[in-house]
Amino acid sequence: xxxxxxxxxxxxxxxxxxxxxxxxxxxxxxxxxxxxxxxxxxxxxxxxxxxxxxxxxxxxxxxxxxxxxxxxxxxxxxxxxxxxxxxxxxxxxxxxxxxxxxxxxxxxxxxxxxxxxxxxxxxxxxxxxxxxxxxxxxxxxxxxxxxxxxxxxxxxxxxxxxx
Amino acid sequence: xxxxxxxxxxxxxxxxxxxxxxxxxxxxxxxxxxxxxxxxxxxxxxxxxxxxxxxxxxxxxxxxxxxxxxxxxxxxxxxxxxxxxxxxxxxxxxxxxxxxxxxxxxxxxxxxxxxxxxxxxxxxxxxxxxxxxxxxxxxxxxxxxxxxxxxxxxxxxxxxxxxxxxxxxxxxxxxxxxxxxxxxxxxxxxxxxxxxxxxxxxxxxx
Numbered sequence: 001x002x003x004x005x006x007x008x009x010x011x012x013x014x015x016x017x018x019x020x021x022x023x024x025x026x027x028x029x030x031x032x033x034x035x036x037x038x039x040x041x042x043x044x045x046x047x048x049x050x051x052x053x054x055x056x057x058x059x060x061x062x063x064x065x066x067x068x069x070x071x072x073x074x075x076x077x078x079x080x081x082x083x084x085x086x087x088x089x090x091x092x093x094x095x096x097x098x099x100x101x102x103x104x105x106x107x108x109x110x111x112x113x114x115x116x117x118x119x120x121x122x123x124x125x126x127x128x129x130x131x132x133x134x135x136x137x138x139x140x141x142x143x144x145x146x147x148x149x150x151x152x153x154x155x156x157x158x159x160x161x162x163x
Numbered sequence: 164x165x166x167x168x169x170x171x172x173x174x175x176x177x178x179x180x181x182x183x184x185x186x187x188x189x190x191x192x193x194x195x196x197x198x199x200x201x202x203x204x205x206x207x208x209x210x211x212x213x214x215x216x217x218x219x220x221x222x223x224x225x226x227x228x229x230x231x232x233x234x235x236x237x238x239x240x241x242x243x244x245x246x247x248x249x250x251x252x253x254x255x256x257x258x259x260x261x262x263x264x265x266x267x268x269x270x271x272x273x274x275x276x277x278x279x280x281x282x283x284x285x286x287x288x289x290x291x292x293x294x295x296x297x298x299x300x301x302x303x304x305x306x307x308x309x310x311x312x313x314x315x316x317x318x319x320x321x322x323x324x325x326x327x328x329x330x331x332x333x334x335x336x337x338x339x340x341x342x343x344x345x346x347x348x349x350x351x352x353x354x355x356x357x358x359x360x361x362x363x364x365x366x367x368x369x
Binding site (some may be wrong): 008026124136138 | 213216228265295307312321323
């Protein structure tokens with residue numbers, strides 16, 4: 001039986017095959033999976049916000065997209081992953097409620113997605129798949145055996161998407 | 164004001180004013196559905212934002228969330244969560260026609276938003292006149308989805324200023340065979356700066 005490990009809001013988990021990392025009920029939050037296919041080693045972050053304000057000291061790196069990616073890359077490389085082999089998949093970043101003041105600024109969900117794309121590009125980690133945006137929640141399951149990410153949605157009937 | 168530093172007295176003061184506010188909201192709801200609505204004494208808890216979905220039966224549980232912003236002298240959020248079957252019963256009761264399974268109908272959605280509006284207004288009115296503050300609800304927004312996804316959008320704003328949320332939480336349910344199963348959770352999530360203001364007025368300051 002594969003071990004299933006839950007990754008809560010503002011948490012990062014690192015695991016090796018055989019293992020499953022799961023982020024339940026992502027709304028505007030963004031799930032970021034990084035994977036080294038040679039080592040079958042990967043990490044999953046359940047992030048809330050794009051980036052900290054100004055130069056605030058970040059106690060919880062997993063809370064922010066930018067700091068979570070940095071911290072995961074460090075941890076993974078520390079465990080023997082090759083940074084040149086890492087690939088990324090992102091899931092979530094929805095806008096669950098229609099915005100109160102449309103057009104004032106993008107919702108948090110969209111800003112989380114943008115922040116992840118930028119941070120990954122900067123660190124030269126290829127973003128190989130994504131299932132993001134929309135106005136519905138998602139559960140993300142990251143299989144360390146294969147690097148496969150399964151996305152489950154339940155609004156309007158249960159659906160499963162494989163990334 | 165850090166949520167983690169609240170004293171027992173301050174928590175009691177918050178519980179008491181919420182009790183009164185929720186009482187008004189429950190009266191409004193019972194008049195709407197024409198049946199008694201029972202209310203649990205509010206729980207006031209300071210909790211890690213990350214743990215809030217667990218209070219709602221797990222992050223994947225399908226729920227209906229109605230949220231309003233609190234504007235005026237104090238700011239924050241109100242969040243109402245109904246389990247899906249309770250939401251359907253509430254709609255059926257109010258519209259006197261059955262609500263089909265599957266996605267909520269447009270009429271059902273606007274009915275629930277209106278319920279949210281009435282509950283929030285009753286609560287804020289009571290709170291405002293008690294504290295001599297002007298508190299205005301924004302228009303209600305609704306989402307019908309996984310509990311985790313519904314609450315994370317609401318909590319994200321709070322999380323910009325800290326990792327803890329102050330939750331004033333109550334549960335209401337009907338009495339008798341018909342209304343037995345309308346259950347819901349009512350959360351008041353004040354901004355940290357507004358909490359300070361509320362405590363100031365209520366005299367619970369340490």
